[in-house]
């Protein structure tokens with residue numbers, strides 16, 4: 433796969449430690465994400481993938497470690513600095529997390545209202561543009577989330593995460609719950625948006641097809657830290673039981689065959 437990434441570090445995590453009471457989730461997590469890459473984050477259930485993402489976007493305060501995003505220290509910021517940083521990334525949470533009482537267009541306008549004071553016509557124009565960008569038809573705009581299919585809801589959530597023209601996108605299991613064709617289409621959408629918008633993408637996934645189809649590198653969370661980061665061929669050579677089971681188990685082999693690897 434072609435690497436669109438540069439050597440510029442967009443996210444840097446060093447020595448991250450998170451715990452909840454007695455439970456230590458992370459103990460020394462290190463990770464660097466380069467501009468323009470799509471990095472996949474995998475790991476068994478409960479290994480702390482979402483907690484890692486939440487730490488990077490400021491929703492979880494770690495007990496130790498350093499996090500910088502866009503070259504700025506993300507852990508010691510004024511409210512204004514944190515707000516400015518947040519304006520430059522988009523997040524698609526696992527559930528899609530659309531507001532059920534708002535239409536798709538209104539959902540997309542929520543972050544716009546938070547950051548800008550724009551007139552209604554311009555807001556509608558931006559919402560329509562984002563809806564088209566994620567491959568939804570214009571009829572999706574006035575619909576409520578309950579009136580959409582699961583795949584359409586994911587796209588609507590993605591449109592909202594793109595509302596502020598972010599340079600960095602966080603996706604938490606975006607293809608969970610989609611049928612294989614819908615998931616493959618969503619993968620293609622992410623890949624094409626990366627190309628057209630120059631995005632850097634941090635994607636938590638259990639979906640091996642997604643890893644093979646769009647990720648430049650994959651970080652494996654296990655044993656409370658990032659065990660290894662590499663391309664899939666590199667990970668296939670990595671000698672750890674979880675990594676071997678994951679990539680060389682039946683599903684891993686099927687995903688590899690589908691992408692013409694191995």
Ligand SMILES: Nc1ncnc2c1ncn2[C@@H]1O[C@H](COP(=O)(O)OP(=O)(O)OP(=O)(O)O)[C@@H](O)[C@H]1O
Nearest residue numbers: 452455457475476477478479480481482483484636
């Ligand atoms: N707010 C919280 N309070 C207490 N424990 C938490 C909290 N958030 C996460 N945890 C715990 O931290 C651990 C890691 O959770 P996390 O959601 O990051 O896992 P994950 O790797 O994303 O899992 P999955 O693949 O199942 O989504 C889990 O044991 C979870 O119960």
